[in-house]
Amino acid sequence: MSHGEGEAALTARVKAEAEAQGFARAGVAQAGALHEDGAHxxxxxxxxxxxxxxxxxxxAPVRKDPRDPRMLEHARSVIVMAAPYLGRSGYEGPSPGRVAKYALGRDYHNVLGKKSRKLARLLQEAGYxxxxxxxxxxxxxxxxxERAGVGFVGKNCCLIVPGLGSHVFLACVVTTAPLRADAPMGRRCGTCTLCLDACPTRAFSxxxxxxxxxxxxxxxxxxxxxxPHAQRQALGPWLFGCDVCQDVCPYNQTAGATQGSLDAFEPSERWRGFEVAELLQMSDEQLHVWAAGSAVKRARPEGLARNAALVLGNRGEKPHLRVLDDARQNHRSEVVREAASWGRTELSRRLAASE
Ligand code: B12
Known part of the structure; x- marks a missing residue:
């Protein structure tokens, strides 16, 4: 175990490895307490x-300081990488709903976890x-x-990387290695408030x-x-996640994030020709299998079916009345039965209003 390598040389090796792993950006910050962010x-x-x-x-205590023993005692540096995820082949989501772009491809926890562990191994081999x-x-x-100079936090809370936009995942390696820190960049939203104004549920305080x-x-x-009932109509087509506050952002109007995007994040086959109504007709076991390898599994089978019922209420068509009726009466979950009941009433109301 030798700590002989200089700070600058090790930092350069780590960044080169991040690039070799396909990360579009990598920066370094000195580990310590996050006073302002922590207070917020x-x-x-x-x-x-x-x-x-x-x-x-x-x-919370660990989030405020990664030197907490539950993360890494004696941590000296935090390396932050950004990986864009906008697919080049265009959106291929479910019908008639929408899925946030970050969840269309393979599960980023697995894809980026594996790549980040390569950086961690490099540091471990150097004795840290x-x-x-x-x-x-x-x-x-x-x-x-933000501290590592990878980007700045926008008014929509998302990390915006100039040149790439905000459709990027973040990955961190916390290490005891002393590395050369990068300088943060200033915040660059200016007077723009498009994201705050566009949020369908007025979620920004x-x-x-x-x-x-x-x-x-x-x-x-x-x-x-x-x-909650108060938010159901505002969910609109969103089956899983939401991109509205990012889609309206001027930093996302350029193609940047599609360029460095990994193939793993291209929309998966599971979405090709997929109908939202199917989620109401699948067993928990089928839903588990269907969601495997995708971030959508986070919502669990019950959440996916519940969301499907609300989306069909908001965006469905006449044939969906039968699907909702069936789920309202027969679905194994009470939460889904209730959502389907709301969805059925909402869809009937919309159909009557458009006649
Ligand atoms: C909890 C969580 C959520 C929650 C809460 C989000 C939130 N804004 O807090 C929910 C489920 C809503 C969510 C949604 C999303 N998430 Co999320 N989420 C997280 C998680 C686990 C923690 C975030 C957190 O700490 N929140 C606490 C609040 C207080 O912090 P924050 O708003 O995120 O951070 C900023 C502000 O607090 C502000 N700030 C700091 N100091 C001060 C002081 C003052 C006075 C003020 C006003 C503000 C301010 O700057 C902070 C940075 O310090 C992180 C992963 C991680 N371990 O960090 C992913 C993460 C933030 N999520 C991510 C993603 C992709 C999303 C979605 C885009 C997914 C989607 N399309 O549906 C949305 C975006 C919603 C949004 N506009 O923020 C990415 C974000 C990548 C990026 N470019 O920013 C992360 C980093 C995961 C990852 N590894 O890639 N998420």
Whole structure:
């Protein structure tokens, strides 16, 4: 175990490995306490913005400082990588619903976890400890990405990488290696408020501040049980996640993120000709198999079927009345039966209004 290699040389090797693994950007920050972001996180949690995501509150001390023994004691550096995920072949989602672009391809936890572990191994072979976090550990990824100069946090809370946009995943390697830190860049949203204004559920309480309880992404992915009535119509076509606050962003109007996107994130075959109504007709076992290898499995079988019922209510057509009727009466889950009942009433109302 030798620590002989200089800081600059090791940093260069790590960045070269990140590039070799297909990451479009990599930056380094010095590990330590995140004072400003940490204080904001505390206030965000205290106001209940995290909804049912109790794990966010339980792990807050670790998120605020990766040197917490639950992450990596004696950590000196945080390496942050960005990987674009916009498919080149165009959107191929379900009909008549929509799935957030990040979830159309293969599960990023697996794809990027594997790549990040290559960087961790390089550091371990140089005699240091290193741990990987790809939305899988209590690491405050956007805050570190900003510190490491990978991009800046926009008013929509997303990390925006100039030249790529915000349709990028983040991956972190926390290490005891002392590496050369990069300089953060300034925030560049200017006076634009397109994202805040476009949110269908008015989930932003202000710039860089999201009430997850109203966010379509949270409601369709993380929230268990019935989705509150007040948000159901506003969900519109969103079956899983939501891209509205990113789609309207001027930084995403250029093709940047499709260029560096990995093949693994091209829309998967599971979406070809896929009908949302099928989700209401599948058993839990079938749903498990169907969702395997995709980030959509996070919503669990019950959540996927529940969301499908609401989407059909908002966007369905006359033939879907039968599917909803069947699910309303016969679905094994009470949550789905209730959502289908709402969906049926909503769809009938819409059909009557358009006649
Ligand atoms: C919990 C979570 C969610 C929750 C809550 C999101 C949120 N905004 O907090 C829900 C389920 C809603 C969600 C949704 C999405 N998520 Co998410 N999520 C996370 C997770 C696990 C933690 C985020 C977190 O810490 N939230 C706490 C709040 C307080 O922090 P924040 O808003 O994210 O961070 C910024 C602000 O707090 C602001 N800030 C800092 N200090 C201060 C001070 C003041 C006064 C103010 C006003 C603001 C401010 O800057 C922060 C950075 O420090 C991360 C992975 C990770 N381990 O970090 C992924 C992550 C953030 N999610 C990701 C993605 C892709 C999404 C979606 C785009 C998915 C989709 N299409 O449906 C949406 C985007 C929603 C949005 N506009 O934020 C990516 C984001 C990549 C990027 N380019 O930013 C991450 C990093 C996962 C990954 N590894 O790629 N997510």
């Amino acid at each position: 996180l505390d206030a965000w949690l205290a106001a209940g913005n995290h909804g049912q995501m109790s794990w966010m509150a339980e792990t 400890a290193a741990r990987v976090a790809v939305d899988s550990k209590p690491v405050f990824e956007r805050a570190w990405a 202000g710039p860089r501040s999201l009430d997850a309880r109203r966010c379509i992404s949270y409601l369709t992915i993380e929230h268990r049980g019935p989705i």
